[in-house]
Amino acid sequence: MTHVIVIGAGVIGLSSALALQARGLRVTVLDREGPAAGASAGNAGAFAFTDILPLASPGLLRKAPGWLMDPLGPLSVPPRYALRIAPWMFRFWRACAPARVARSTVAQTALMDLSRAELEPFMAATGTGHMLRKDGSLQVYESQAEFDASLPGWQARADHGIAFRHMDAEEMAQLQPGLAPRFTHGTFTPNWYSIADPRLYVLALAERFRAAGGTIEQAQVTALAADGTGVTVTAAGRRRQADHAVLAAGAHSKDLARTLGDRIPLETERGYNTTLPAGAFDLRLQVIFGGHGFVVSRLSTGIRVGGAVELGGLALPPNFRRAEAMLAKARTFLPGLNTEGGTQWMGFRPSLPDTLPVIGPARASTRVIHAFGHGHLGLTQSAGTARLVADLVTGAAPAIDPQHFSPQRF
Template sequence: MDDVAVIGAGIAGLATALNLQERGRSVKLYDPLGVGLGCSWGSGGLINPDAHLPVAMPGMIRNVPRWLLDPLAPLAVRPADALASLPFLARWLLASRPAAVREGVDALRALHRNTLREYRMLLGDAYPDHVHERGGITLLIGEQPSPAERLAAELRRELGIVCEELDRREIEARVPGIASHARRALYFPGNAHTPDPAALCVALGDRFREQGGAFRSIKVDRIVAGDDFCTLWAGGEAHLADQVVVAAGARTPTLVKPLGLKIPLVAERGYHLQLVDPSLELSAPMIYREGGFALTPMRGGMRLGGTVEIADADAPPNYARAEALWGRAQRLFPGLTAADKRPWMGSRPALPDSVPAIGRLLRAPRVAIVAGHGHDGMIGGPASGRLVSELICGQATHIEHRPYRPDRFGWSTVLRQAW
């Protein structure tokens, strides 16, 4: 019987497995795709300790009609899935209330702020190969700060986040050739990125195996949690484990619902466009708020990553959303060319408040989950893996764990908070 079975070999599952090994546990990883070949493979590569804003922000309700009508908007709801998405969207709008946003900001800040330290511990000597600490630029919209921008600035001051305001001259000095409408930006010196998310995951997987970990390339269909052990049913076979951690991304609700946890996690489908040999060279990532995407330097090219599409995980991809990134990038960098453009789509696991669910299941305490990072998995995955490992091993947690409780989404709780 396995000591701990971890379902899912993305960044969160890998970080969980390595942290459990560090605490003396024997671990087996299960993933039918292989190490890091799901959403972690398609990540935009941002590793930003200073990321702290949830997707749901005050005033977002005004955007809902546009999301429903424009299939190429940076954030869109697939029409065929609009009705099924309404419960999630309702929770999302409740999460955009100022008090709820403040709770989300505090939770994300606590989880993200030490992510570089967590990566150093996980990667060891391989850290410099996979994490580049070169800061990052966020372009701002318009000539004057918007209400949302003023709120973000206030939160940064409260949280002690260091950034530099850049004017047009300073932007052009850092990024030659950028369009003239890019007149304001922020530079975050403490942010970082990975030039190859897949290689980073492979490095973690190799370290896991070197430390005695076992990997099974098999899909777990069902978990039966007993009083003394758990049974994982995969490929018609039973696999026994003392404890289980579900880090299965968008598949997590299917696995935990029979165990008594109904979690409002949806497939937030993200797209990227990988540019091969682009004419533009960036030394550090750039987030373009107006276009709803980020540009990240990668080995062999550059990745345009972003956009959010609320849709069924099994619905066919709408690669026009990935191609739309190319047009937005060309408006930002006139004359941009590339030898090739390779689209990708993946279903990121998203929760309404953008805060992942981390912890044991109340009705099945031998099972824990770590899921719901949305587009911040590469940022929050390492600390999430540490937190769930501390909970499993009965240790004091390095951050307060209650904001991440998996059972926080009951409608009675949500409505009580709303009032």
């Protein structure tokens, strides 16, 4: 039986492992910490299928200078990391050119459509369908000018058939009571899905994978090698042989890809959040404070306040003042929010400068498939990525054109 080693036990790795297992392959998952140990546990819990516009865009470039002036704002770069991040920032700036944004939007839309189509069948097959919520989301704005600036993006979504409804303050209050009066406009997106709890979802995937005969081992992978006959994975001082490998180690994928000769400009967005007790606020749906770079999510395990972007790599210590700053804003924006008893978290989002993931074969061998770099959209794009990975490993016709996501595009 064909044997595949999947490196990474987050939502991308385990979704891919299950998709491969469903096609009759023997699959082993290796992870340095175990299932749901990274960003897959601490994300906002959204399936943001309507986010078809790449983060790299002229609109973000206009906002970035103001955001960077605030060290606790939506976007920050620690001074001691600024020189290291400069080449990535230059690539990001180039990706914001209108022609490149147009190409990225086509690719992002295709992967979003595939991921949405695959999600519910995948959840039904893995016994996790009861965890899916379809409450929608509410994006809020503080002025007519901020609302007007959002309209081109909503028009792009409308052109793709995405449903939404603009609202005034009174309509928003009916949908989500308790918003501060400073928010004068909003947009409700009904087809924005969420998960009851992202960590519990990934742990359920791990349990399903094991029950079907899969193996998950805690082992730190240090190198990959491949030739025409197979793949060698070095982990915990031991060499393991397989017919294929899938590299889905999130923010830790860059160095492993380099052992195969792939120099992929992966960087790490450090995300922060605070999860409050479930009774902290009567939250009806996810509320997005886009102008401040964070969201408030209703999970089965509590109310999560988190987001923002800190481009600070893997090694710097966390700066939990960022979590505290978001929580303070959330208390102002939702005056009834009880901010006591929260648990802080920081995790690493694997991000590429054009805000598209890499999903495709390594330069050295088609027997290794890269599947990482999803940024803020790992949960959202997990089922679609799993479908593509399974197609590529088994030689099936890919569900969508994988060239947009080629690891060699850089």
